[in-house]
Amino acid sequence: MDERLTAEESRIVEVARGFARDVVAPNAAAWEEARTMPREALSQAAELGLTGLLVPPELGGSGIGVTAMARVMEELSAACMAFTFSLVVHNNLARNIANNGTDEQKQRCLPDMLTAKRIGAFLLTELKGGSDAAAIATRAERTGDGWRISGEKGWISNAAEADILSVYAQTDPAQGWRGIACFLVEASRPGVTRERPYSVMGGHALGTGGFRFDGCPATDADILLPPERAFKGAMSGIDTARLNVAAMCCGMLRAGLDCALDYTANRRAFGQATSEFQGLQWMLADVATDLEAARLLAYRAAGLLDDGADATLAAAHAKKFATRVALARLGDCMQTMGAAGFRAEYPLGRHMASAKMAQYLDGTSEIQNVVISRQLWRDASRA
Ligand SMILES: Cc1cc2nc3c(=O)[nH]c(=O)nc-3n(C[C@H](O)[C@H](O)[C@H](O)COP(=O)(O)OP(=O)(O)OC[C@H]3O[C@@H](n4cnc5c(N)ncnc54)[C@H](O)[C@@H]3O)c2cc1C
Structure with missing residues (x-):
C-alpha cells in the first residue's frame, strides 16, 4: 500500500x-x-x-x-x-x-x-431514527431571515469536548432527505445543551454522547450544505469514513497479533515455548491471513477513492470484513495468551471493545450488507 x-x-x-x-x-x-x-x-x-x-x-x-x-x-x-x-x-x-x-x-x-x-463533530444520528438517517426529526424552522434548530442528536463522537457542530436538520419534512440541511453551530450557542457522555463497553476516549437543541438560533451564513445537497454530502463522505474504520481495525488486529507472537514466544509450558504448539501456531496463522485480506480490501477501496472511482461497494465490503475479523481474531490472539491476555495490562480487551464499536460506526454491518446486496441484484438484473 x-x-x-x-x-x-x-x-x-x-x-x-x-x-x-x-x-x-x-x-x-x-x-x-x-x-x-x-x-x-x-x-x-x-x-x-x-x-x-x-x-x-x-x-x-x-x-x-x-x-x-x-x-x-x-x-x-x-x-x-x-x-x-x-x-x-x-x-x-x-x-x-x-x-x-x-x-x-x-x-x-x-x-x-x-x-x-x-474540536469538530458530525451530528446526523438520532436515538429514535438510528440507521434510518434520512428520517431525522431535528427541525430547522425559518424565523424571518434566520432559523431555529430544535431536536436531539445521539451517539455523537467527540460530543464530550466538541466545539464546532455540523448539525443535520430537516427544513421541510414533506421533502424527505431532500429537505435536510447541514448547519455549522458552535456548542456554546444559546439553546444547545451537551449531555453527559455515555457510559459504554469501551472506547471512552471517543467521548461519545448527545446534544439537545431547544430553538438554537442559526443564520443562512451557518449553512454548510443546503437542502438537496446535505444528505447526499453526508452519504458521499461515508465511503472514506468506512474504509478508515476498516484500516483502523487492521491496526488493532496487527497490534493484537504482535502482542500474541511476543507473548507465546516467551511463555513456557510443558517444557517448551507455547509458540511451538501447532494449535496456537495455526490460530495465529489464521489471524495473519484475515489481517492480510482485510488490509487488501481496505486499501483497494482507498485506492479507488484516490483514483476518483466509485468505492461504495468496495468500502462496504472492506468495513464489514475488517470489523468482523478484528472482533473474532482479537479474541483468538487473546486465547493464545491464556488468562494473561485477559488482563488490562495487555491491550487486547480494549481493542476488542473498540472492534465491537467499529461494527456500528458509519453504518452497521447489516447496513453494509444492504449496500452489498442491493448491488448484487442490480448486477444480476443487468446480466
Ligand atoms: C461509538 C459510536 C460513535 C458514533 N458516532 C457517530 C457520530 O459521530 N455521528 C453520527 O451521526 N452517528 C454516530 N454513531 C451512530 C452510528 O452511525 C449508529 O449507531 C448507526 O447508524 C446505527 O444506528 P443504531 O445504533 O440506532 O441502530 P438501529 O438503527 O436501531 O439498528 C438496530 C439493528 O437493526 C439493524 N438494522 C437497521 N436497519 C436495517 C436494515 N435496513 N436492514 C437490516 N438491518 C437493519 C442494525 O444493523 C442493528 O443491528 C455512532 C455510533 C457509535 C456506537
Whole structure:
C-alpha cells in the first residue's frame, strides 16, 4: 500500500507511527480507565499536522490522499482506536468545511480546527431514527431571515469536548432527505445543551454522547450544505469514513497479533515455548491471513477513492470484513495468551471493545450488507 504514497505522505505516516508509540500507546489504558476524551493529545496531534490531513495546503492543511490518511489511522489505531476515530471525525469535518464552506466559514472554523483549539463533530444520528438517517426529526424552522434548530442528536463522537457542530436538520419534512440541511453551530450557542457522555463497553476516549437543541438560533451564513445537497454530502463522505474504520481495525488486529507472537514466544509450558504448539501456531496463522485480506480490501477501496472511482461497494465490503475479523481474531490472539491476555495490562480487551464499536460506526454491518446486496441484484438484473 505504501508504494502509492508520496515522500511527504510517507513522512506523515512515519510521524503518526512515532506519535502512536510515544504518546497514544503509553496513555490509552489510562484514558479508558478515567473514561476521558484526551483533549491534550488532540492538541499534540495538531502540532504534528494530523488535524488537517485532507485540507488542502493553501488552507493550512496537509492535503494528503485517502490511502495515506488510512495508513495514518491504521498506525494510530494500533495504539487506541477510540482516540484515532475522534481524530478521523475532526479531520472529516475540516475537509467538509474546506471543500464546501464559504470563505467566511473557512476563516471562522479552519484555523482553530487545524490547531485543535476547537474540536469538530458530525451530528446526523438520532436515538429514535438510528440507521434510518434520512428520517431525522431535528427541525430547522425559518424565523424571518434566520432559523431555529430544535431536536436531539445521539451517539455523537467527540460530543464530550466538541466545539464546532455540523448539525443535520430537516427544513421541510414533506421533502424527505431532500429537505435536510447541514448547519455549522458552535456548542456554546444559546439553546444547545451537551449531555453527559455515555457510559459504554469501551472506547471512552471517543467521548461519545448527545446534544439537545431547544430553538438554537442559526443564520443562512451557518449553512454548510443546503437542502438537496446535505444528505447526499453526508452519504458521499461515508465511503472514506468506512474504509478508515476498516484500516483502523487492521491496526488493532496487527497490534493484537504482535502482542500474541511476543507473548507465546516467551511463555513456557510443558517444557517448551507455547509458540511451538501447532494449535496456537495455526490460530495465529489464521489471524495473519484475515489481517492480510482485510488490509487488501481496505486499501483497494482507498485506492479507488484516490483514483476518483466509485468505492461504495468496495468500502462496504472492506468495513464489514475488517470489523468482523478484528472482533473474532482479537479474541483468538487473546486465547493464545491464556488468562494473561485477559488482563488490562495487555491491550487486547480494549481493542476488542473498540472492534465491537467499529461494527456500528458509519453504518452497521447489516447496513453494509444492504449496500452489498442491493448491488448484487442490480448486477444480476443487468446480466
Ligand atoms: C461509538 C459510536 C460513535 C458514533 N458516532 C457517530 C457520530 O459521530 N455521528 C453520527 O451521526 N452517528 C454516530 N454513531 C451512530 C452510528 O452511525 C449508529 O449507531 C448507526 O447508524 C446505527 O444506528 P443504531 O445504533 O440506532 O441502530 P438501529 O438503527 O436501531 O439498528 C438496530 C439493528 O437493526 C439493524 N438494522 C437497521 N436497519 C436495517 C436494515 N435496513 N436492514 C437490516 N438491518 C437493519 C442494525 O444493523 C442493528 O443491528 C455512532 C455510533 C457509535 C456506537
